Amino acid sequence: MRGEHTVGCRPVTGGGRTPAAGWRTRLDGWLRVGPGDIGWPDRLALIGASVAVGITVSAVMIDIGTPGPVVMLAAFAAFSGSGELAFAAVILGGGGVVPAVASALLVSARFGLLAMSIAHRWPMRTWERIAAMQISGEPAVAVAITAPDARSARRRYWQTALPMGAGWAVGSALGILLGNVIGDTARIGLDAVFPAVLVGSVIGAVRRRDTAVAGLGGALIALALTPVAPAGLPFLLSTAAAVVAARVAPSPWRRREAT
Amino acid sequence: MSWLALAVFAVGNVTTRALGMFVFARRVVGTGAGARLASLVPLSVVTAVFAVQTFTSRGQLDLDPRIVGVACAGVAAWRGTPMVLVVIIAAGVTAGLRAVGV
Numbered sequence: 623m624r625g626e627h628t629v630g631c632r633p634v635t636g637g638g639r640t641p642a643a644g645w646r647t648r649l650d651g652w653l654r655v656g657p658g659d660i661g662w663p664d665r666l667a668l669i670g671a672s673v674a675v676g677i678t679v680s681a682v683m684i685d686i687g688t689p690g691p692v693v694m695l696a697a698f699a700a701f702s703g704s705g706e707l708a709f710a711a712v713i714l715g716g717g718g719v720v721p722a723v724a725s726a727l728l729v730s731a732r733f734g735l736l737a738m739s740i741a742h743r744w745p746m747r748t749w750e751r752i753a754a755m756q757i758s759g760e761p762a763v764a765v766a767i768t769a770p771d772a773r774s775a776r777r778r779y780w781q782t783a784l785p786m787g788a789g790w791a792v793g794s795a796l797g798i799l800l801g802n803v804i805g806d807t808a809r810i811g812l813d814a815v816f817p818a819v820l821v822g823s824v825i826g827a828v829r830r831r832d833t834a835v836a837g838l839g840g841a842l843i844a845l846a847l848t849p850v851a852p853a854g855l856p857f858l859l860s861t862a863a864a865v866v867a868a869r870v871a872p873s874p875w876r877r878r879e880a881t
Numbered sequence: 882m883s884w885l886a887l888a889v890f891a892v893g894n895v896t897t898r899a900l901g902m903f904v905f906a907r908r909v910v911g912t913g914a915g916a917r918l919a920s921l922v923p924l925s926v927v928t929a930v931f932a933v934q935t936f937t938s939r940g941q942l943d944l945d946p947r948i949v950g951v952a953c954a955g956v957a958a959w960r961g962t963p964m965v966l967v968v969i970i971a972a973g974v975t976a977g978l979r980a981v982g983v
Binding site: 661693695711742848849862863 | 882887891914916926930931936940947950958964967970971976977
């Protein structure tokens with residue numbers, strides 16, 4: 623019911639902190655789907671993709687000799703599949719534990735940037751901030767950033783993050799208990815699934831000049847640096863594109879066509 | 882991963898996220914210009930992760946059928962296809978191309 627909201631949508635146009643007073647602590651029934659929400663078919667897709675990622679990451683971690691409980695705790699404490707894979711990659715390459723953990727932390731450092739970006743997107747109490755920072759992943763942050771107002775940013779964020787978190791937890795547990803039940807993930811195209819989720823969540827950004835510069839620039843910087851820089855560093859340095867994009871007008875490409 | 886490695890990984894990770902949410906968010910993006918930057922930074926990071934996962938394997942450029950699958954997914958997403966189908970298209974095209982030996 624749209625009408626039950628006591629507080630209207632507050633568009634976030636400028637900066638500054640929006641007062642949290644009046645915002646409900648509950649998510650206004652995130653299970654229900656309204657206009658502009660992430661619907662159930664999409665949530666199921668996010669769950670499925672995350673289960674697949676969880677299974678493969680856990681299976682890799684078990685393969686390198688990690689005890690099951692450690693893998694499960696790592697899944698929740700770090701919430702970073704790419705970080706775990708970076709750890710495993712260094713170990714499999716004959717590296718020590720210290721460079722492996724350093725690589726995992728570097729690969730996961732981008733989550734700090736993502737958490738920073740949503741900090742002022744909608745008013746949050748402390749508990750929600752902690753939950754949002756811990757679960758923050760690329761797709762959820764992308765849909766929150768591109769949402770038209772603060773309320774829908776919050777709804778879309780959790781509607782994306784919760785299914786992915788649940789799928790990740792279930793997938794991680796399955797990978798520990800059953801091993802790699804999926805088998806060769808590349809053979810069934812699962813390595814294309816997470817990139818597809820990412821492209822689906824940011825594709826709208828190419829319509830505007832500044833967001834297109836931020837997105838395309840970030841991709842090019844990361845590609846250029848990946849062969850030469852340690853894994854994870856290209857993600858952090860890609861933000862240079864955002865700094866440049868902040869100087870570009872936030873207008874659509876074909877503005878004059880509308881006349 | 883040992884228990885000690887897990888502890889360092891977990892604490893380091895939570896610290897990074899908390900720094901972003903509670904420290905940098907206030908210092909860096911608490912202003913008008915900063916808020917704009919905060920809405921652009923995730924786009925750069927997301928597309929960086931996207932590019933690395935689409936075009937590279939183990940730190941090297943790697944052009945394989947995955948790119949075609951993701952490209953089809955991108956076109957589908959551009960045309961407003963629901964996420965479910967976008968994901969299925971990506972996996973299906975990639976798996977199909979690999980099945981025929983591309």
